[in-house]
Amino acid sequence: MSESKTASPVPERRSGALLQWLERRKAWLFAAIVLIILPHVPGLDGNFGRSLLSQMGIAAVFALSYNLLLGQTGLLSFGHAVYFGLGGYAGIHLMRAINAGLPIPMPLVPLAGAATGLAFGMLFGALTTRRAGVVFALISLGVGELVFAAMRILQGFSGGEEGITANRGMGPHPFGLTFGPQLQVYYVIVFWSAMAAALMAAFLRTPAGRMCNAVRDNPERAAFIGYDPVRIRFVVFCVAAMFAGLAGGLHALNYEIVAAEAVGAGRSGTVLLMAYIGGVHSFFGAVLGAVTITWLQVSLSDYTTAWQLYLGLFFIAVVLFAPGGLSGLLLMHRPILGTRAFLHVVKSYAIAALPALAAAAGAIMLLEINYRRATQPDTGARMRLFWMDVDTSSVWPWLSAIALLAGGAFLFNRCRRLVANAWQQASDEARTVGGMQREPRP
Template identity: 40%
Template sequence: MHSVRSTIKPRIRAPWIALVALLAMPPLVSAWLSPAGVPQGWLLAALAQAATMIVFALSYNLLLGETGLLSFGHAAPAGLGALAAAQVFNSTAMPLPLLPIVGGVAGAAVGALTALFAARRAGTAFAMITLGLGELVAAAAWALPDWFGGEAGVAIDRASGPAIAGWTFGPQREAYCLIALWCLAASVAIHVLTRTPYARLANAVRDNPVRAAALGATPARVRAMMIVLGSAFAGVAGTLALINVELAASESVGMTRSAGVLIATVTGGSASFFGPVLGALVWVAFSVGVASVSRAWMLYVGLFFIVVVLSAPDGLAGFAARQRAALAQHGWRRCRAYWTTAALAAGSGTLALVLAVQWAYAQRFGDDDASAWLMALSPRVLVATIVALSLAAAWLTRRAGRAATALARTGQVRT
């Protein structure tokens, strides 16, 4: 029994250690390498977005993963929570570290109103109700400029609040420390919540609401409570974004943001607690990293999402778990052929796709596009390169399929 516990506990600790390292190590290394001893501003901004998206995706998974509720309006509690926090901060002398609590309370209030209309439904009906409510909130953001701020949004000066231990939170590094601490605190709170008996009751309602009702539970009440809790943490995430950019914009309640958190959660894997965390990091990598060098980043997001849904319906976390099981069962030598050919196939296909897309964008936007240098190359060379990479990807994919079949014949579960 002791040996079993000793093998399980490191698996539980490892993702948390990785999350803390992700939030803490890059700024420390950047500060150590900087002559001024200060982390790079762009790095802190990207990590702050990642921390915010992690909380946002985990809050959404309380609905999708734990309760089986597909919401198309999860941006509403996040955006309204941030707007409420901005209004409170501008009108009172509230310390900035307490501001996410205001956003969480406001988000929970929005969730309670949503539950009033949607908690009795599930499946497509729930999705359509949340879509309608989300669009209603987005329309109200433009119809009520006095409260929503109109096109300019509601701005704050995070340094205007009371200083705490000499910290005014005006410098970006101080604001980032606050965001990172709130990210860890919210992640731990959501993790604890998913281990409670009430979360298990939500799982029962998700899997079989009729049987859960026969056992004495009320599915509508269970869904309502999870909607309120998920919306509360969404309000916290929205407030962390407010602290980062010092602006609560009207666009923050729109459909684009709701779609973003849905893509992040499904891509990472809603069946695993850390799946949405992985999906949030992938989303930020596209929206920050790829978007900084390509106009076509949303196209890449859509294609990546389609590939993940088709090849790994349980998300990247589920795919990684299957590969870890294959490694434990067969060892590195047997898995190496499949992994090598699959990686080469994915790399060749991705490179062919990127060259084709960036060439098309360069043709469309000319010198205004980052890939304008492709215009200097011969079209014949580009076409030949794209075709060669595509053929190589097809051949390698076939080889990878054969390697996977060979593993399956030796007892490997389907990958």
């Protein structure tokens, strides 16, 4: 019964130490290699692709920092952009100083963002972390509005809604790097993002980081094992604000402009969306959410002016049907991954996907037609929909859209049993296989 693993590691031989070190950091090394290669992959090797990747990196740091609050400590903030934006302003002002002759290389700019985020995190955190729950959420909203208003008033510092600009190419050029090309900026962003992600993961493994989870689960009991929940919340709040500030500094470096919206409620809402859609229960859910939402923001807006509507629908769908977020959906499959029935599950997904796509197509047609008629009634009845010319004054587009939606929904509903059966089979198999593996017990 007492098969308790003790944490003392197997004694390492010196020659094997490096290999072991590599073995333990396999996932990180793999990620690093992927990140280095990505901007050279066809399709992403243009300016657009590299800029998209840069944006994703910044969003990932921001979302990870947000998840320290929401997922790890249970603090719902509506004002996390405050630290992002103020970090961004610190970054852009440092860049202007460098433009004016300050001999600091541009890649160090994000550190000014981090320091500023930390400073304001300590300032506002001392106020806001005294209480958790609704009170914390409301105060964070208030602080967010306050700082946004301040940024609009302090035109000299913030440039208001137009923002202030700087030039990342003007400054010291170490090793001949100008930081003008997007590729160089991408690598600077990847460096800081990977650093930030590793540090945040490490933070969660420290005593203070573990106690964040304990305070999230049960602040009252945390106090009865020696910890002050307010102090824990304050510590994590400062750490989260610091990394949000770093993300803001990266933002300044990437866009060479920071405006008042950087501290605004819109950005605070977006990071909440990213963290939640990615899944708050796992560390890398935030990265997944940041990547997905950034990609949707950039690519959807190319296809439709109603993209925010789809983003909202997507968010609602995740909240209702997948509260664990995208990472939750993925991790759900871990127990059945090795089973033979897993193939059946995949097959059932593929079958269910067909009617789901049909229903989605129908829904999109209806939305697009109505959106167009509501927002641009003067452009006439003809419009392009899915590479087709459609006359919205005739009955056919409407009928086919409704048919697709209704038929797809009906068939999808029937497919759900197929999926459920495949799942049942797979989890039964996983249980028996798992049972056999666990057999050698006295």
